[in-house]
Amino acid sequence: MSSAAYDAGPEPVRITVNVNGETRTATVEPRLLLSDFLRHELALTGTHVGCEHGVCGACSIRIDGEIARSCTTFAVQADGCEVRTVEALAQDGHLHPIQEAFRANHGLQCGFCTPGFLMTTEALLAENPDPTDEEIREYLSGNICRCTGYVGIVAAVKDAAKRLQGGTA
Amino acid sequence: MKPAAFTYVRADSAEEALAALASNGDDAKLLAGGQSLIPMMNLRLAQPEVLVDIGRARDLEGIVRDGGLRIGATTRQAALLASADTLAHAPLIAHAMRYVSHPAIRSRGTVGGTLAHADPAAELPAVMVALDATMTVRGPAGTRKVPASDFFVTHLTTAMEEGEMLSEVHVPPPVAGDVRDVFLEVARRHGDYALVAVATRLVLDPSGNVAHARIVVSGVGDVPVRATEAEQRLVGERLDDEVIAVEAGRLAAAPLSPPADVHASSRYRQDVTAVLVRRALVAAGKEQS
Numbered sequence: 296m297s298s299a300a301y302d303a304g305p306e307p308v309r310i311t312v313n314v315n316g317e318t319r320t321a322t323v324e325p326r327l328l329l330s331d332f333l334r335h336e337l338a339l340t341g342t343h344v345g346c347e348h349g350v351c352g353a354c355s356i357r358i359d360g361e362i363a364r365s366c367t368t369f370a371v372q373a374d375g376c377e378v379r380t381v382e383a384l385a386q387d388g389h390l391h392p393i394q395e396a397f398r399a400n401h402g403l404q405c406g407f408c409t410p411g412f413l414m415t416t417e418a419l420l421a422e423n424p425d426p427t428d429e430e431i432r433e434y435l436s437g438n439i440c441r442c443t444g445y446v447g448i449v450a451a452v453k454d455a456a457k458r459l460q461g462g463t464a
Numbered sequence: 465m466k467p468a469a470f471t472y473v474r475a476d477s478a479e480e481a482l483a484a485l486a487s488n489g490d491d492a493k494l495l496a497g498g499q500s501l502i503p504m505m506n507l508r509l510a511q512p513e514v515l516v517d518i519g520r521a522r523d524l525e526g527i528v529r530d531g532g533l534r535i536g537a538t539t540r541q542a543a544l545l546a547s548a549d550t551l552a553h554a555p556l557i558a559h560a561m562r563y564v565s566h567p568a569i570r571s572r573g574t575v576g577g578t579l580a581h582a583d584p585a586a587e588l589p590a591v592m593v594a595l596d597a598t599m600t601v602r603g604p605a606g607t608r609k610v611p612a613s614d615f616f617v618t619h620l621t622t623a624m625e626e627g628e629m630l631s632e633v634h635v636p637p638p639v640a641g642d643v644r645d646v647f648l649e650v651a652r653r654h655g656d657y658a659l660v661a662v663a664t665r666l667v668l669d670p671s672g673n674v675a676h677a678r679i680v681v682s683g684v685g686d687v688p689v690r691a692t693e694a695e696q697r698l699v700g701e702r703l704d705d706e707v708i709a710v711e712a713g714r715l716a717a718a719p720l721s722p723p724a725d726v727h728a729s730s731r732y733r734q735d736v737t738a739v740l741v742r743r744a745l746v747a748a749g750k751e752q753s
C-alpha cells in the first residue's frame with residue numbers, strides 16, 4: 296500500500312485535469328463528483344446534473360475523447376485526463392455545427408438535456424461520421440429528453456453529420 | 465456532496481490493490497469503472513470507508529488470445545465490444561456487449577466490474593456461464609480458479625471472499641464443430657438491464673446435428689439460469705426443425721419462477737423466456753458460418 300501512487304487518507308487529493316484545453320489544478324475531496332467539480336469548482340455550469348445515478352445522460356462529457364458520465368465519475372479519477380465539456384463547442388461567439396444543427400432541426404425545447412446530447416453526438420460523429428437512424432438511436436439511447444420525442448434530435452444528428460462532412464466545421 | 469466521505473487509494477497494479485485491501489479489511493471496496501458503485505454511493509446505498517481504485521492497473525487490463533480468450537478484469541466494456549478478437553473467438557460476447565448499457569457507461573465500466581457486481585439481469589454473467597468461462601480470483605491466500613457456474617452465488621453476491629479480487633476471466637476455445645452463438649434480449653429501452661436475455665451457444669457436428677448446447681437466461685432468477693432440460697433435448701437434433709425450438713423454449717421456461725417488479729410480471733418474464741429461446745434456436749439454425 297505504501298507504494299500506491301496516492302494514499303491520501305480522508306484528506307483532499309491534489310489533481311490536475313486538462314479541461315477544454317486549459318490545465319486546471321485543484322485540491323479536492325475524493326468524494327467530489329466530476330460533475331460537481333466542473334460546476335462548482337470551475338464554474339462550468341453548461342454540464343447539467345439530472346438524475347445523478349448515470350441514467351439520464353444530461354451530465355455527459357468526454358474524458359480522453361470518450362463519452363462518459365460526469366455524475367458517475369469522481370474528480371480524482373480524472374486526474375491526468377483531458378476533459379471536454381459543452382463550453383468547448385462554440386468558438387468566438389459562433390455556434391458549433393452540431394449546435395447549429397440542433398437549433399435548425401428542433402433538436403431541443405427546454406434545453407436541460409441538450410449539453411449531454413451535444414457531447415454524445417460529438418462523440419458519435421467522431422467514431423462514425425455518417426451514422427444511420429438506427430445507429431443514432433442506439434448511441435443516444437442513454438440520453439433522456441422529455442420534450443422533443445427524439446424525432447428532431449435524430450434529424451439534428453443527421454444534419455450535423457452533413458454539416459461536419461461538408462467542411463463547415 | 466452526495467456520497468459519504470471515503471479515503472482514496474489509487475492502486476496501479478494488482479499487487480498494490482491486494483495490499484490495500486488487506487490493510488483495510490472490510491472497510492475497503494474496489495473501484496473499477498464506478499458505473500455501478502458510484503450510483504450506489506450517490507444514493508448512499510453504499511458507504512465504503514476506503515476506495516481502492518484499480519481503474520489504471522495496467523496489469524489487470526487487456527485481451528489476450530491463447531486458443532480461447534483471457535480478458536483482464538479492468539478491460540473496459542467498450543474495448544471488449546470493439547475487439548476483433550472477441551468477434552472472431554467468442555462471438556457470443558460481441559453479440560451481447562451491444563446490450564450492456566450505453567456508450568457513455570461502457571467507456572468506463574469494466575468487464576470485471578460487471579461480473580463482480582453480479583446483477584442477475586446483467587448480460588455478461590449469463591454469457592460467461594454459457595461459454596464455460598473460468599474466473600481467476602486472487603486474494604491473501606493466493607490465486608484460485610472458479611468456474612463461472614459456481615462464481616455467481618445469488619443477487620449481487622459472488623464466490624469471492626473478503627480481500628479477494630477478480631483478476632481475469634478465461635474463455636476456453638469452443639468445442640470443435642460449427643459454432644452458432646446467439647444473444648437476444650428484451651428490455652424497456654436499448655441499453656437497460658434485461659427484463660429477460662438469452663445467451664445460447666450451440667455447436668453442430670459435421671452432419672448438422674447439435675453436439676453441444678448451452679442456453680443461459682438472465683433476469684429470471686438470483687443468478688444466470690442454465691436451461692439444462694432444453695439443452696439436453698437439443699443434443700442430437702437438427703436446428704432446422706422449428707418444432708424442436710418451440711419445445712426447447714417451453715422446457716427452458718417451465719421450471720422458472722422469475723421475479724416480478726414494476727417493469728414486468730413473473731409470468732411475462734417466463735413467457736418471454738420461451739419466446740426468446742425459440743427465436744435464438746431458429747436464428748442459430750439459419751446462421752451460416
Ligand SMILES: Cc1cc2nc3c(=O)[nH]c(=O)nc-3n(C[C@H](O)[C@H](O)[C@H](O)COP(=O)(O)OP(=O)(O)OC[C@H]3O[C@@H](n4cnc5c(N)ncnc54)[C@H](O)[C@@H]3O)c2cc1C
Nearest residue numbers: 349496497498499500501565573574577580586630656657
Ligand atoms: C444507466 C446505466 C445502465 C446500465 N445498464 C447495464 C446493462 O444493461 N447491463 C449491465 O450488465 N450493466 C449495466 N450497467 C452497469 C455497468 O455495466 C457497470 O459498469 C458494471 O456493472 C460495473 O462495472 P464497473 O467497472 O463500473 O464496476 P464498479 O462500479 O467500479 O464496481 C462494481 C462492484 O464490483 C466490485 N468490483 C469491481 N471490480 C472488481 C474486481 N476486479 N474484483 C472484485 N470486485 C470488483 C466493486 O467493489 C463494486 O462492488 C448500467 C449502469 C448504468 C449507470
